[in-house]
Amino acid sequence: MITIDLTGKNVLITGGNSGIGKGIADLFLEAGAGVAIADIAFERKYTRISERLIHLKLDVTDRTSVSEAVRTAAESLGPITILVNSAGISTMDYAVDIKEEDWDRVMAVNAKGTYLVSQAVAHQMIDGKIEGRIINIASQAGKNGYRCMGNYCSSKHAVLGFTKVMAIELAAKRILVNAICPGIVETGMKHRERIDGAKLRKMTPEQIYEEDCSQVPLGRTANPSDVANVALFLASPLSSYMTGQAINVTGGMTMN
Numbered sequence: 001m002i003t004i005d006l007t008g009k010n011v012l013i014t015g016g017n018s019g020i021g022k023g024i025a026d027l028f029l030e031a032g033a034g035v036a037i038a039d040i041a042f043e044r045k046y047t048r049i050s051e052r053l054i055h056l057k058l059d060v061t062d063r064t065s066v067s068e069a070v071r072t073a074a075e076s077l078g079p080i081t082i083l084v085n086s087a088g089i090s091t092m093d094y095a096v097d098i099k100e101e102d103w104d105r106v107m108a109v110n111a112k113g114t115y116l117v118s119q120a121v122a123h124q125m126i127d128g129k130i131e132g133r134i135i136n137i138a139s140q141a142g143k144n145g146y147r148c149m150g151n152y153c154s155s156k157h158a159v160l161g162f163t164k165v166m167a168i169e170l171a172a173k174r175i176l177v178n179a180i181c182p183g184i185v186e187t188g189m190k191h192r193e194r195i196d197g198a199k200l201r202k203m204t205p206e207q208i209y210e211e212d213c214s215q216v217p218l219g220r221t222a223n224p225s226d227v228a229n230v231a232l233f234l235a236s237p238l239s240s241y242m243t244g245q246a247i248n249v250t251g252g253m254t255m256n
């Protein structure tokens with residue numbers, strides 16, 4: 001029987017306090033990894049939860065906060081061998097109405113945040129000669145356009161571009177860089193989007209949920225665990241010949 005065992009690996013997961021990031025943290029803990037959950041939602045800078053789990057307060061848009069979190073994770077658990085960039089936000093508006101502060105904030109968290117954290121962890125991996133993994137939680141919005149999500153789609157296209165360039169440049173160091181493109185995942189972000197989208201489109205959140213399900217060939221939206229399973233594969237030796245990929249986890253909604 002093949003099992004995926006991450007004993008001895010240490011993973012830093014941004015945005016790991018809820019939704020997809022939390023699903024990944026739970027699964028990676030179950031697989032034996034040391035886990036640093038780094039999230040802006042935490043009150044305290046550092047909390048040790050157990051021998052293999054720490055919480056770090058992190059703002060991915062702030063270089064100082066990023067370098068502190070990366071250093072603390074490595075000091076506390078050992079060198080980071082796997083990075084998962086899951087921190088992300090969205091706002092909704094028609095493209096002609098997007099407010100400048102919403103454009104800037106979404107680009108800062110989703111695109112700049114991925115760049116800052118990836119860069120800091122990559123330096124640590126290169127210095128430690130670690131054959132690491134970087135897994136970016138992008139979106140099918142990194143490949144397609146969706147109404148009322150102009151800033152979000154732009155930010156996720158940027159994440160996929162950066163994933164590909166890092167994959168090329170870090171291949172010689174044996175650091176593999178891939179992205180996951182989830183479809184519609186039942187999380188706090190998605191529930192907020194349905195409320196905001198319903199207001200903009202003069203529908204109800206329930207109608208948007210029905211519309212969401214109707215667009216998915218597999219007939220249901222995703223749970224965080226659907227995405228976490230693919231992240232575990234990308235963190236494992238089973239994916240050792242893959243880099244620079246953008247893998248859809250969309251129930252068939254996106255096929256390109």
Ligand SMILES: NC(=O)c1ccc[n+]([C@@H]2O[C@H](COP(=O)([O-])OP(=O)(O)OC[C@H]3O[C@@H](n4cnc5c(N)ncnc54)[C@H](O)[C@@H]3O)[C@@H](O)[C@H]2O)c1
Nearest residue numbers: 015018019020040059060086087088139182184185187189
């Ligand atoms: N839910 C979906 O349908 C869906 C689909 C495709 C992609 N995604 C992506 O998956 C990722 C996770 O989203 P989710 O749906 O789990 O949302 P979520 O809101 O449940 O989780 C996002 C987490 O990121 C944290 N965060 C926000 N800003 C931060 C910052 N500046 N620094 C550090 N942490 C910060 C939040 O506190 C939260 O814990 C995001 O990148 C999102 O764009 C979500």
